[in-house]
Amino acid sequence: MPAAGGQVSDGPRASRVVGTVLRCYxxxxxxxxxxxxAELAALxxxxxxxxxxxxxxxxxxxxxxxLTPRPxxxxxxxxxxxxxAACSLGVxxxxxxxxxxxxxxxxxxxxxxxxxxxHCRPGSPEPVPGVTPAxxxxxxxxxxxxxxxxx
Amino acid sequence: MTVSGRDGKAGQDVLRRVGEASVLILISLAxxxxxxxxxxxxxxxxxxxxxxxxxxYGALDRLERLGLIDALPADDRxxxxxxxxxxxxxxxxxxxxxxxxxxxGRLRLRLGGI
Numbered sequence: 001m002p003a004a005g006g007q008v009s010d011g012p013r014a015s016r017v018v019g020t021v022l023r024c025y026x027x028x029x030x031x032x033x034x035x036x037x038a039e040l041a042a043l044x045x046x047x048x049x050x051x052x053x054x055x056x057x058x059x060x061x062x063x064x065x066x067l068t069p070r071p072x073x074x075x076x077x078x079x080x081x082x083x084x085a086a087c088s089l090g091v092x093x094x095x096x097x098x099x100x101x102x103x104x105x106x107x108x109x110x111x112x113x114x115x116x117x118x119h120c121r122p123g124s125p126e127p128v129p130g131v132t133p134a135x136x137x138x139x140x141x142x143x144x145x146x147x148x149x150x151x
Numbered sequence: 152m153t154v155s156g157r158d159g160k161a162g163q164d165v166l167r168r169v170g171e172a173s174v175l176i177l178i179s180l181a182x183x184x185x186x187x188x189x190x191x192x193x194x195x196x197x198x199x200x201x202x203x204x205x206x207x208y209g210a211l212d213r214l215e216r217l218g219l220i221d222a223l224p225a226d227d228r229x230x231x232x233x234x235x236x237x238x239x240x241x242x243x244x245x246x247x248x249x250x251x252x253x254x255x256g257r258l259r260l261r262l263g264g265i
Contacts, residue, residue, distance in 0.1 A: 035228045040187045061205025
């Protein structure tokens with residue numbers, strides 16, 4: 001590999017070994033340091049540093065690079081976690097909000113409860129006094145006395 | 152990051168956990184910008200430590216992330232690095248801390264008569 005300061009004395013084999021090891025780094029690292037790292041290796045080999053020790057150093061560096069969490073990755077993980085938490089909170093709040101009128105309806109109907117009669121009649125046009133019908137809200141399953149009924 | 156103190160009391164020693172290679176790089180950059188090869192040569196002369204290139208780039212990335220050094224525009228394919236103001240302050244704090252520990256160690260050796 002031609003170096004800035006001259007030819008590499010250890011030949012192309014050393015450059016190939018170092019080049020192979022440099023491919024172990026993440027692409028982001030290679031874009032940033034790849035060319036410079038190859039040139040640095042060539043200069044060090046020219047100065048008499050064994051190619052094996054350079055390759056080993058780069059290999060250890062590549063392992064560290066993969067294993068060390070990046071701040072951006074950490075930030076995005078935190079952002080994702082916050083987003084998921086916010087979404088689940090929103091869904092829970094929505095479910096609670098839609099469950100409350102349905103529960104109220106169930107309670108008010110239970111006052112005039114007739115055994116064997118369904119509390120909820122899907123599609124029933126009868127308005128329940130004091131309860132706003134949950135139009136376009138998620139379907140809620142009310143469990144009562146061990147039987148699930150869909151309203 | 153609080154590295155503004157010159158005496159090491161006001162500032163926190165942020166270099167305590169970054170490793171010897173990072174401290175040596177900061178010391179080497181203290182007298183002017185250098186690229187990777189020049190850093191390795193300088194550190195070899197300065198401290199007798201032969202820094203591996205993998206260690207060098209790892210330390211450079213870490214120092215850059217901490218804002219202690221800056222990469223200058225590439226000169227040919229080489230990126231020179233320079234120490235930043237927070238980097239210089241952190242180095243001062245760290246060297247002061249090392250000096251205090253060194254002085255205490257020497258004093259204890261004298262007191263112990265060794």
